[in-house]
Amino acid sequence: MKDFGYTINKDRQINFDRTDKWIYEYLKKHEPSFKLCIGCGTCTATCSSGNFTDFNLRRLFTLIHRGYKLDMKDEITKCMLCGKCIMVCPRGVNTRNIILKINEVIENRKRKK
Amino acid sequence: MSKNVIVIGGGIAGMESSAYLAAMGYNVTILEKEGKLGGHLLKWERLFPTKRHGKEVLEFLSQGISEHVSIIYHADIENIERKDQVFNVHLSKGTSLKADAVLIATGYETFDARKKEEYGYGIYDNVITSPDLEEIFLSGKGIRTASGKVPQRIGLVHCVGSRDEKAGNIYCSKVCCVTGVKQAIEIKEKLSQTEVYCFYMDMRMYGFHFEELYKEAQEKWGVYFIRGRLSESCENADGTIVVKVEDTLAGKPLKMTVDLLVLLVGFVPSEGTRKIGELLGLSFNSNRFIKSADEHTMSNVSSEPGIFMAGTCTSPRTIANTIMDARSAAATVASYLEGYNIEKRTIHRNLK
16 A cells, blocks of 8 residues: 555653553552642743753643653653752742652552552 | 712712711712622622631621712713803712712723634633632532533633733733632632632732742642643533643643633723713723823822722722722812812922
């Protein structure tokens, strides 16, 4: 068959009804300050790592809540755990601990599998 | 002989300004179109940010209505004439009243959500408005879908009829954001297992304690906030509603099914505000509310001498601000009646 080179793009839409929010559920329980994020982006503006990579903590938190599939391990390894984000957060979100908890929940799941 | 003031409208602003004018010794007559005082306050069960009952504030306002205030219910104003300094107000029943000053407190109406057809109000059974939800709260009935089920997920849509030039309203209605937060909490109080999502452009938590209420909604009640304005909603075969927004913080389009969608409708000037303003030949501002002589310094003064405004006939306001504005209007009317030349104080524009 002749290949005309047409493809179908992957759906970019977040279908909230279908996404799996397992990381969010874990964070909500083990670091409840996660719920307080107002998406202001102060953390991302101050992020040492974010100045050199595409690491975006504000966006990462949003996507976790929506259950969007990401290579989470790859994302969090960009963080250097310097903690500047905790110092600037106006809502007192324990951002660094969230990174540690994401790591924890991923490791837990791996072990179970 | 003490002077007469006619207050048009017996809502929050009309009641409170009447109380202060009567306390200052004027004869006050309230013309109320309904059979009861209280206006919109009768329709709100609990008030932000304290969640106190609307009834309590109404009771406070009622205490100000002394024997020095007379009230004409079901008043329908046909015409208002002015001869020199005296107004003659003619009602449709044939009665006429004389007044030395007229205070307009004709207020607002909520935006007719049917005008945003793409949101589905009046088309889909499970799309309601914030006043509809208050009615449910007041009735003491449970929050149910059209088919009588307990909703598992409820969406609240901010800025319906506000900040929307397509709807003809460029302005912010000021109270809907915090009303949304209040109602989201009230839903969670009643239905703790139900997920509640607010779809917003900005959370305008400008009032004292509003931000705390917002934080309480997130922290204590687990209400979710998604930044993005609703583009459209559509109905599934089972009556549930699919909402489509851009999740602007994620940078992706998002769709979600909700069992009930609540539209947080904004303020528009009431029919009475338009009618009375036109009858008296007053100027209106670009948003169709009655125009103040100066936005900063003469908020209660109209374009005509002897005619003043109080409350939401000039702009959207919270209850607290309406009460303050009503007292300010009473002071302005009294100054005018005592011969103080309000117009004399002017602003020199372009001061260098």
